[in-house]
Amino acid sequence: MDSSATPFEDAKPGQDSLAEWLAAQPNLAPELGAVVTSLIEPLEAFAAVKSLVSGRYVYGSPGLSALFGREHWVGCSDSDLMRADEVIGMRRVEQAVMAQRTQVVSEHRLDLAGRRREFTVSRAPLGAEHILSVWRERTEERHRESHLQRALQQIEQQQKTIEQIRRELQQGSGRDDMSGLYLRAQFDDQLLREIDLSTREHREFALVIIALDPLPTSAQALGEEADHRLLEGMGRMLRANTRAMDAACRIGERRFAVLLSGVGLATAHARMEQLRRQCTAQIIVLNGVDMGLSISMGVSSFPHTASKQDELLSASESAVQEAQRRGGNQVVLASIPFVS
Template sequence: MEFPAAASSAPASFDAWLATLGAPQAPVATALLSLMEPTGACVTVKSMATGRYVFASAGMAELFGRSEDGVVGNTDNELMRVDEVQAMRRAEQATLAQRSVVSSEHRLELGGRRREVTVTRIPLGTEHLMALWSDKTEERHRESHLQRALQQLEQQQKSLEQMRRELQQGSGRDEVSGLYMRAQFDDQLLREIDLSTREHREFTLVLIALDAQTAGDGAPLTAEARTRLLEGLGRMLRANTRAMDAACRVGEDLFAVLLSGVGLATAHARMEQLRRQCHAQIVVLHGQDLGLSLSMGVASFPHTASRQEELLHAAEMAVKEAQRRGGNQVVLASIPFGLGG
């Protein structure tokens, strides 16, 4: 909708200003204002010749704490503090100079309360300025509360990890994740193969890889961020595996879980549940949630493979397939036709 140049003198009311638009623009302008009100947004039109508001939607009186007197007919000097008026004027001058839509953030002391508002302005001709006001105070408060909560959670996670490291010193576990390492995994895998062969039962091997992630600006994760993610994954695996299972760190970003006596279907369901829990897990660094995204490959003995090397290879191929599909998912290793025939 294009607005015509406003009259040289400010209209006595917004209805008078709307009349200058003519059909069909006036009904469209009225409808747009009606749509904005339920969202909590407020609209003003200011005469740049007098500095007075010639229109203010109903919510502006409440925002400025002037339910009785209203806003129309007042200047910013009559509504705000000197420093606030200066900031408003600078933003208005920038809008007029650019002849385009310009948004600015303002902190205002209104009705004895600090308010944070976003004001988006557009010139109406050369002498009037329309502005859309959005009160962001409650949103900013929620963001502040969330930030404090994340900072507290980060401190708790750091404290717990430090205590865990101190308790596990000399235990042969990986310092970062708190899990057993590759040597223990290889021994446990051989034992599971021997046990399953003798007792004619199956077990499942799950390989878990951290998905490649970047920081919010697209840069690679720092070493500290990777450490936080590895700690978070270690916590999740320790909390979600049975005493008879073996959860180990077998590579830089690779983990393995041996599920004793568990078949493919049950293992897939358990790992899918673990994946969801990890994805919802909050891992905090410097007040920001890093997110924990995993790719998992599930293979079983003896259905997927009946030898150690083949079982590992099958699980590795399943992990790579999960990553190829975009990560954050569980993939079952394929079962060769005719195996065991």
């Protein structure tokens, strides 16, 4: 006997699908049902076969016995197991399956043992007189989704309240309305003072340019209000993660800058990496959608990267652009020029 032979026929030309291959293996038919059941039940899914002639189930996974609360439910019809309105929904989908001769996935809510339960059911025709259905319960998953939505709504309301209080407190302070941070004019003055102080005292400081990354696809349709919410969130993060001696400012539509007084390049990178991770973990909600907070950062230092205002800004801007080019959500250090 050829040692490479198998108990089944080899695939033949024209057998392009699994169904065609199985049809050519008569020895597999008795085992197929048990194999399908053993594969899908660990995934918390259950299979059933219904006869369209009698309207009764002729096969079902063992797990469906517990689902319907009947030890011997094979032989029952939907009318024996469900309410009349639920039966109508089942029949409507089955008619679509047989008419289209294709797989149809539908959602069903059933009252079983006094409890409302939700299922995703995939159906496919099995010959001319049977339908194969695969059931998967989604009740707990939907409950978790509902709880998450309520939690997000509470967070969104809290964030709105906090920002309203902040705006009322800072009216007339000369700060940016959206972020609550200093504006570009104050930043330029502070940068010049920091350069002068560091030059006189022979110490270093770091300049960080921060750019908001583009919104995720799920939030792009939320419009201008989404940008406002991100600006508010970024302001909260920078106010919470900078010292009194530092300066955090909004310098553009989606740009921020931070001056880290007396801090070297390595320390600045470590602090900004920590800030990036905290921003990634933030929940910023609008209309029930968590937009997240992804940022790109470019870090330069005085006097190692540059010793002039415009050169320092340019170095940080080039670094933040490189972070965005790499896909965003990164901290990039500005290059230090080599002096021969």
